[in-house]
Structures are given as C-alpha cells and as structure tokens.
Amino acid sequence: MKELIQLRKELHQYPEISGNEKETAKRILTFLSHYSPDTIITKLGGEGILATYNGKEKGKTILFRCELDALPIHEINSFSHQSVYEDVSHKCGHDGHMAILCGLAKELYQNPIEKGTVLLLFQPAEEDGNGARRVSNDKKFKEIKPDYAFALHNLPGFKKHQIIVKEHTFTCAVNSMIIKLRGKTSHAGEPENGINPALAISEIINHFDAIIKNDVTQPDYCLITPIYINMGEKAYGVSAGYGEIHFTIRSNSNLQMRTIETHLESIIQSIASKHKLELNIDWTQSFQANENNVEAINIIREAASKNRFDILEKEEPFTFGEDFGLFTQKFKGAMLGLGSGEKTPSLHNPDYDFPDEIIETGIKLFHQITKDILNA
Template structure:
C-alpha cells in the first residue's frame, strides 16, 4: 500500500508540472529522482534528446523485453480545480502520459526487488509522442540501436471502457495517421480585375470535393480511409485584392501502413494535377506521422494469458482504434503489442480539458507489465 501511495504521489506531481513534446526536461529529472530509490543496472540518458532508458538485468543471458511510456503533455488548458492541477498555463496531461509513466516507474520498483532470472527488461521513457516525432528520434539515436529487444509492449488508458479492463486486438490496434499540408501558389490581382491573377479558390474547392470521394469512413470495411480537413487559409482580409495563394491542411487515417502509402501517393497526385489544371504551383508536405500499431499474434497471446492469470476482465476489440500512436514504429521493427487499460465508463475523453488519469488503474498496469516481463525473460 505504501508503494502504491508513492506512485500516486509521483503521478500527481507529474500531472502538476507538465511539459509539451520535446521539452520534457524537468519531467525526466523527476522520474530519475524517483528511480534513484530503485536503481537500474544501467541508465541511458538523452535518448531522442529528452528520453532515457532504465535497464534491469538478470544474472544470466536470455530474452530482452522493452516496455515503453510517453513523457509529454498536450498544449491544452486544464479546467480541473483539484490540488494537483497543472500549474503550467496552456499545458496539461490530457492523454494520461503521467499515468503511463507512473506505471513504468511501478514496474521499476518490482524489477529492483525481483530481478529477472535471465535476460533483461528495458524501461523506455519516450519523449514527444503527441507530435509523432518521439519514436523516430529514439530509433535514430545510436545509443538506442544497441538495445535490441525480443519483444516490445506498451499500454494506453481508455476512457469509456470498464475500469481495469484489459482490451486486446490482434493485427492493427491503432490506425496509421499522417497529416498533409497543401500549399498553392498563384498570383494576386486587383479584385476588380481577377482575370489578371491566379486565384486558388476553385482549386481548393475542387481538391476538397475530390478528396471527399476517397473517404471510406466505415472501419469495419476494407480500405478504411478517413480524410479530415483541419485548416484552410486563403488570401488576406483585403477586399480589393484577389487572393494569390492558399493552403489546406488534412489529417489522413488508415488501418494499414501499406494502404496509407497508397493513399499518400493518390492525394499528392490529385493535389498536383488539380493545381496544374488551374495554373498554380503546388507543394505538398507530410507532418506528424504515426505508423499503425501492428500487434504480433504471439505478443497479444501473452497479454491475454497475463490478464487471465491476474483475473482481470478481458475484452477482445473487433476494430482498430482510429487515433494514432507512434508506438507503431516499434511494432513495425519488433514483435510486440499495445493493449488498452480501461479507465472508467464516466472518465472524460482523452484530450478533453477536464480529463485526469485515474489512479485506481496504476496497480493493474504495473501487474500486467511485471507479469509480461516474467513470461518472456523466464522463457527458455
């Protein structure tokens, strides 16, 4: 009970002092300070800039399993009024990364007390998940490349699901998500002589219309494709001027990394051909890329086994979640799985200003991760 109280205290401290993607310096210091009481055999700092890894080793060689959490918060103003509410204006933990991180710290307390019999357990504290850059930064770090793992695991809390319920799914768990920026360059003109310029209005309207024809919004069907307009800009509030430039931003979702590649090419070609038709220059770029989490069958079976061993309620998810999570880059490169941890039917939705991670699910997350580590490191 005392150990759980310390974890809850840590979670609330992390919640009170949130930092956005790439700025998780003080967050990292707080976690490392906590880990000094449960020192790992090796600590690798500055992974992907502000990330780090704590490694707990067994006495003998064996399999290595990696567990990952996220350090960053969101640029959302918190409206909660409890004591541990965010003190950083415009920034708050509205996705539960404070809780995910605390669960990994709870795993550290178990591993320090009971080292793996064989092999190693890596606890990866990853930066910048929210903007999709963190996993890539960690992967490209030379110090991470030496940490080869046999399996990788992560969890995500799920508002709207029974508290402490374990949610599993084979194959795609979360969708591939990528964001597209289309910049159209024409020529300004006097609003009374628009024919002397190149106004992007009709091209923007045509792109929006054509993109809509590619949407297949039913995730239960093949070729799921969601194309959501996010932001449009054209011209200025100068009523005597016919606009000469415009910009459209989209978020694109697919339940397959391979399908996402095909969608990206189709959208780029469509934007370019439409711009050419209207005598406009067109530049396209992609940002905030999230690979689909492709769960490995054997890894998911381990999650199922551990949930049943702990007598946790298990829910088999039929369809992927449509949100993105950059742990997909890990499941592309290693056998592994992301699973869900129910955080309550009445808990506010993720990314909402009144959300707060429920401390009641910390112990469940720790128990799941610790038993998964035993299943893998103790396997011969």
C-alpha cells in the same frame, strides 16, 4: 501505491509539451535513482530515458515503453494537482503511463529477475509523432534489439482495469498533409489578371471527400479530415494569390496508407496544374499503425488471465494514432488498452484526469508479462 500516486500527480502538475520534457525527465531520473537500474541512458531521441534491469543469467530481452509529453490544452479541472501552466496539461494520461513504468522499476528492484533483461523506455514527443522515430534513429539505441516490445494506453469509455486486446491493427496509421498553393495576387475588380487558389482548394476538398470510406473494419478504410484553411487577407479589394490547406488522413494499415498518400498527391498535382498554381506538399506528424504481433497478444492474454483481469477482444482498430507503431514494425510487440472508466472524460478533453486506481493494474500486468517471458 502512495509513492506512485504522488509521483503521478506531480507529473500532472508540471506537464511539458513534445520536445520540451526536460524537467519531466529529471523527475523520472530522481525516482529511478531510488530503485537502482543496472544502466540508464539519458537524452535518448531528445529527453528520452532507457533504464535497464539485468538478471544474473542471459535470456530474452523485453522492452516496455511509456511517454513523457503532455498536450497544449488548457485544463479546466480545479483539483490540487492541476497544471501550473496555463495552456499545457496531461490530457492523454501519459502521467499515469509513466507512473506505471516507474512502478514496474520498483517491482524489478524489490524482486530482481533471475535471467534476461528488461528495458524501460520513457519516450519523448509521442504527441507530435516524432518521438519514436528520434529514439529509433539515436545511435545510443542502435544496438537495442528486444525480443518483445509492449506498451499500453489508458482508454476512457471502457471499464476500469479492463484489458483491451486486438490482433493485428490496434491503432490506425495517421499522416497529416500541408498543401501550399501559390498563384498571383490581383485587384479584386480584375481577378482575371491574377491566379486565385479558391477554386483549386474547393476542388481538392470535394475530391478528398469523395475518397472517404468510413468503415474502419474494411481494407479500404480511409478517413480524411480538413484541419486548417488559410487564403488571402481581409482586404476586400484584393483577389488572393496564395492559399494553404491542411488535412489529417487515417488508414487501418501502413500499406494502405502509402497507397492513399500517392493517390492524394496525384489528385493535388492535377488540380494545381489545371489552375496554373505553384504547388508544395509537406507531410507532418506521421504515425505508423500499431500492427500487433499475434504471439505478443497471446502473452498479454495469458498474463491478464493469471491476474483475473477482465479481457475485452476488440473487433475493430482504434482510429487515433500512436507512434509506438514504429516499434511494432521493428520488433515483435503489441500495444494494449487499459480501461480507465466508462464515465471518464475522453482523451484530449480539458477535464480529463488519469485515474490513479488503474496504476496498480498496469504494473501487475507488465510484471506478469515479464515473468512469463523470462521464466519460460
């Protein structure tokens, strides 16, 4: 574990944001070079890496995925491996997830599989929702068709080493909306000669607020959060002619998200037309819901039981987004949670740090899943 903990801390110290993971990828490739994958694909969907370990005989193919990117968050920790960059840090634990997959690579090298194939995907750009899509659309990935796909996410607020599972929706669908409203600027003393978007923005906020359904266990769950508003300038003699408002929308299924998107666009179009405003709607940072396959979840349960790990059956989905949902749409797969401590700072907090003691737990679970599937 000493080697993997050192790697994790090094990755933590030199974080890179989504789409800029060049040096992170180099560090992963250097580590993998000591543990001889049969093939390595680089520059996958950006800076992504796919390492392959083949058995002597043909068999099933399993994909395990982790993330390369960090967040644009200033770290307030003062330990020796703190980020060297002022406003970039690993506050979601992707450094630990990478260490787990590197540990699995080491395990597969030291204890080669007899049949089948294991694919280790180090995916870029998870945090902005673009990485899974770019990997999936990369021509180098087109022939990759695993029988199963797995990923984990560390979860503060849960006991260390605990395995958190849930059938069907594990993490919510998330999409972010940018609404641009263009009217006409005028003198503030003659607002009737212009078209100010303020009332339209107010109506949109109120209409959206009325749609919110906070119970994530219900089929009509819909959480809409205002993120950003900009209108006019600090010029008190001018009535604004342009306004912009951003929202993040969450649903507990991909199908429900499509329904919500259509409904929201209809509302906005009606309000913009009423106020004679030009309208532009953009969607960004889209995350598909992780809709876990029941068979894949049963495999996780069995592997966790064999290692005598504590298993928690989650009743409701997590409300955060995770773009592994695109892979669970395409392949039979599942995302699981790995408890990182009940008193650990929350994800995306400036004082968060991945707990090194759970690296071994993740490796053991993934390796047990590998053996159970390929030796069946």
